[in-house]
Amino acid sequence: MRRSGQGATLAFWRFVEAVRIMGVDRTVRITARAGAVLVTAVGSLDAALAAESFAGFWPAGPIQHHNVAGLAILIGLTVFATILSLLHIRERARWTRREGDLNAELSALRGAHDRAEMLLNAERQVIVTWSGRGDASVEGDTTIAVDGDRLTAGDPRRVLAFGTWLNPSDAGALDVAVEALRERGAGFRLSLRTPKGRFIEAQGQAHAGRAVLRLREATEERRELNALRHTLDEAKRGLAALAALLDAIPQPVWQRDNAGALAWVNAAYVAAVEAGTRAAAVAGGVELLDRQARDTIARGGAGRSALRLSAVVAGGRRMLDVTEVPVENGRVGIAVDVSELESVRADLQRQMDANVRTLDQLPTAVAMFDASQALIFHNAAYRQLWGLDQAFLETRPREGEILDHLRSLRKLPEQADFRSWKAEVLAAYRAVEANETWWYLPDGRSLRVVADPNPQGGLTYLFDDVSESVKLESRYNALMRVQAETLDTLKEPVAVFGADGRLTFANRAFAGVWRLDAAMLVERPRIDAVIEACRRLSPDEEPWIDIREAVTGLESRSGMTCRLKVVDGTVLDCAAQPLPEGATLLTLIDVTASVNVERALTDKNDALERASQLRDTFVHHVSYELRSPLTNIIGFTQLLGDETVGALNERQREYSDHIMRSSGALLVMINDILDLASIDAGSLELTREVVDVRTTVEAAVRGLEDRLAESAVGLDLDVPDDIGSFVADGKRVRQILFNLLSNAIGFSGSGQTVRVAARRSAAELRLTVSDDGRGMPADVAARVFDRFESHTLGTRHRGVGLGLSIVRSFVELHGGRVALESAPGEGTRVTCTFPLDAEAAQAAAE
Template sequence: MGVGRAAHVRICVGALTLTAASAALAELPETATTHAPREMHGVAALAIFGGLVAFAVILSLLHLYERARWTRRERELAGALDVLRGAHDRAEMLLNAERQVIVTWDRRSEPVVEGDISLAIYGERPTSGYARRVLAFGTWLVASDAAAVEAAVETLRARGTSFSLSLRTQTGRSIDAHGQAVAGRALLRLRETSQERCEIADLRATLDETRRGLSALAGLLDAIPQPVWRRNRDGGLSWVNAAYAAAVEAETREAALDGGVELFDRPAREAIIRDEAARAAGLTRTVPRLSAVVAGSRRMLDVFETTLDSGRVGIAIDVSELESVRADLQRQMNANVRTLDQLPTAVAMFDVSQRLIFHNAAYRQLWDLDQAFLDSRPSDGEILDHLRAERKLEEQADFRGWKHGVLAAYRAAEANQSWWYLPDGRTLRVVADPNPQGGLTYLFDDVSDSLNAETRYIALRRLQAETLDTLAEPVAVFGADGRMTLANRAFCTVWRLDPATVEERPHVDAVIAACRSLAPAEEPWLDIRDAVVGLESRTAQSCRLEVVDGTVLDCAAQPLPEGATLLTLIDVTASVNVERALTEKNDALEKAAQLRDTFVHHVSYELRSPLTNIIGFTQLLGDETVGALNDRQREYSDHIMRSSAALLVIINDILDLASIDAGSLELQREEVDVQTTIEAALRGIEDRLAESHITLALDVPEDIGSVHADGKRIRQILFNLLSNAVGFSDAGQRVEVRARREAQELILSVRDHGRGMPPEIADSVFNRFESHTLGTRHRGVGLGLSIVRSFVELHGGRVLLETAPGAGTQVTCIFPLFPFDGLQREHPERRPATTPTVIAARKPGLAVH
């Protein structure tokens, strides 16, 4: 195109030059031309004409050339326009292929927004003005993302800095924003990626879950004690767990892998491969157990190995103990079979398919069955049919329904008992007990003899009842369970009991409640109750009952065999006067007892001074101030010291009781810190706790505060309670000390988990010189609880005793937080009861929190 334009210019220049030359010749002076020949004029005219013609021809040619060139150019531009239109259509198709918006800025014109503008106006109908709303990022993006994209767009338009952001719309959709400079223009692309992000998030979550699962599985396999390994396709080890490395005695798993240390030898590994192939084919396992050296010892292992795409994985389970337990179980089962074979009760066991799997000799003899028939493992239904055919079962109107009911025991959850009456007169008690693993166990007990004996027993009882009814004296018999089994007519008449009530076998407590209205004295009834239901002793007892009508009855309780008790009553009204004549003698005896107590008090006081001297000189000997002692002498000195200290405590207790009885003991009241006082009492018992291996549990709140009381007596109370609790506790048990403030009262309790006390002992433990060992080595003079009760009552408090045989004992001391002395002097009627409350019906296992 450049060469054609140059030739065109040269032609135009030549034509213009020729035209100019012709014009110059025409303008020559006439004087000059007159001298030229006329021929020159013709030539010039001809040259001018030729130049014009040439110019016209050149112009025509140039016009034709340019027209052809512009026509060709027009065709080229039309083709280029078609190409651009196609590219534009393809760009629009790609732009609309997904939800996206493209915004373009140049330096002078307004931004151009193209694409799916509903991206920014989600849920609204688009209008002509919504295209610009795309750039109002704050109206459809969250505030932080809107600010970020606006700043990035500003930087892109100012400096051409590219950016890529992940944005979140106000409706929760995800948008990717990408900005860059293209051909001097700023271009922003907004594309919705909610679906892609959800898919990516799901894939990422799945990947994380898979990784966690693989990590957990790897950790589990590395933590279990069973060796686990993985082999590659060549059969070499590619991974082992820590148990495998320990089994082959490798320092680390890597050492086991690097050395290729195998747990099994080659024949065993080949057997494992064959076993895996057999299991894959559904055949029976060929390698039930393998022997291997695990950590230096020979063990029996159960090996499982399976083939995967990447190789094989396996695990070895140590079943050495299982084999030993299985052998022991087999021996035990054989012993049980031998034992059951010796039982007179017929036993038959059926499996879950109702087929006989075991029977003892008594079963075979009971039904007289052939051994060959039993060895064929017949079903339960077949045995019933066989017994019916042999006429060994009672005839049933609907045998099929009866049989269905018998076999229903296989579906029962609990044991079922029934009675079978055989044609030969025997009676069987049949127990069908479902087995935990399925199936049923039958127990056939021939109770014919026991039923006959029961019949004779009932007849004998009727004979005895008729015999007793003829007696004039009231007679009653109580069974081992404390229920009345027999009472004659005289007994019912004296106590006005309904014979129908006696037939219901009332308990001794119910009988006492019915009779107490006629004889209100409580102590005789307690003796009668103890004689009937007491477990401590089975000796004859007697008591006296005074009826409200003046009748006096002597009651005698005589133990009978098998735990029964015979109760007989005799009218002794006539001899009561004689008994009352002995009252003076009883008074004299009481005075003698009082003199005894006085004598003990005086003796204790006189013993205190020499005992103090003994303790002092013993301490001097023990301190070796007068010379060194050998081991035997030191042992004697310690023994003298401990015995003297124990005797001094007893003497002090006796003197304290004497002072209390005389009314001369006064409390030294002060503000006593409860927690400090408890800790001081505990220090005095620490050695006994250690010697007896008894644990002490202390439950005292830090804010328990103080109480206005005699601190020395409080410590003495706690020391006596702790000594008593330790004395009646066995090694390994626990003694609990608890303190609480409730309703203007301080509650201190000491509880042991020893043997506990029966009611008859619990009623007298607070009496002086009452001591009971209850089967323990603890033996005292019986003053500890008396001291406790006396000191608590001096403080205006009360004592509660909770105990039961086998459930331990808890003693609770309740002190008023206010001083009691003034209240006692001003209002004697408001003084608390001095009798300790005994709660002997506490349930075993009561815990103190």
């Protein structure tokens, strides 16, 4: 019984679905009364109302018999559902026995469905329904979606791919309309067209909560009407587009009727004749060309080819290429402004000539071939590269001919199969990208050949002789290998870091000093990793900071040096030198022995300095101690010489003179030693005053008159009367001249002359003392200003070697300088230069 109830329910809902599919817009009332189910349709079911019910779905026309048949099917389905309901309620116990009857009834229902489908397919149409956002249900003849043969199988929903069987524009419009129907229930009617010219009518509407789309092929009369309307619309659109296009072009365009009068002009024509409007130009017959030009055109002078004429365009004289051709109802013409064409053509020709001259100056051989492989251009380098005759090239030979000619001259690379190689070369004409190859010629030259396709067809060949580059590269590689081997065999550690701070090279000495693993060097470690490994042997951090900055610094790249102390006592001098392209060279030198020697020398120098200080202190103290008794000796000797204590005999007077002279010489030496000690101690100060140069020179000479007379040496004073004066310490200047004259007299022989000269410039005063003595060699002249350096050089002169040393010290205290010129046999010349600016002299002395 349960099974019978389920069957009745299923049949009932199939009935309701059938009513919905048929499109009957009536409300169904279900009433349960006394164990029976009564199903009735609210409203009258007569033929008129049924026709009205279907009018919203079926189009007007000769199809009323379909409405009646549908109504009969609806009545039959209603009776069938009623019978099933009564049987279900009243005869539940006997439902099983009547199952065969129900199957019969179901077969009858299927027959009714088939009849309804037959009515639906009476025309070539398709009905598509959507319920909400669910999938579409397609009913009808889906072959409407194809042209030609009818479909035999396939998914009916392929009809929804409108773009596959309708014109693209119509398919797009239908997609938009269907979307609006499904979203908002907006109905529509469209006339569509297939690519083969068939017309399809599309109608969409919302019905009973569903979106319904009906597609059917138009009738013959309607098809013809649609075709005519479509043709008319396309013609209108085409004419409008053509008119807009003609108005948009800048060239004047016109149309004449059979009588030769203007019928239509574009906007450019109106602007050219300055007519204001199109109507004014046509109505007034304003012509762009003069009478003679129009007569020439009328006689056929401007047919399919343009006729170049002169005309006034917008108030200016222009050259026009005029083309006017006959049409069915007159003639149409166009005028193209070519005034600038000739100037552009001339500029182009000049540019081409300039390019040809430029290409002729290039060292790269250039040859251009057209699409037929004929030579159309070559520069001088191409002709010289292959040694080809100009007359042969001017015949525009094909590339194949040139290759054959060069092969006969044995100028092409040797090939086992020349035919295949030639075909491979000529295949570049079919390439789309540039092709680069290398040719190794029999004469040893290497060519880089680039075949670049031209946009207009053909090829442009570039032959670059890279023989020298290849040789240089080979030499460079060999040199780099030699340098690498050389650096690797050096005893000094050497390392090179790249711009990225990675170790690019380290010789064996570098790896040995820092005990670096070979595997680590292969991985090109960064500077931080290298420093970390090296600090195990040299833990001092400060020099490694400088090394890292020298390798990785970006703002300033300059060389630096530092000293690294290894834990085993080794001392290394490290130098970082920037290299090109951001690289850095790091070199290490073992200076352990030098450091040890330097320490020893430093200790020895300190000891010598202390000894020198002790010597100076000793001499200073001894000089002071000697000066007092010497003064007494000089005083008593003067008393004896003056015979104030009694008369002296001749021998006693001679002894007194010797004692006086020796005491004076000894006093001079002691004073010199004291002056030098004062200068070394920095306690000697100059007493600056205005010093008359001539007077000072004469005073220094007077103190040596006796020696001049005794040595029979002449004196020549070359001091101008207008030499003037300068600011200096007069006592020290006289002492300087006295010492120089003493040396000059001591090194001069009998009958020779000592000269004293004074010269003045704007900034300096020069005092020069020269003699004609033996002179001195260069090694002796280099040491004469040193203290306690005394040389007789074959003369009787002997001293403690302090005179010239004191001279240099006093001159330098004045801010001046001393120069000595001497050569064996040419005498000696000493020049003292004093600055005349007192402030500058004092600053220089300080």
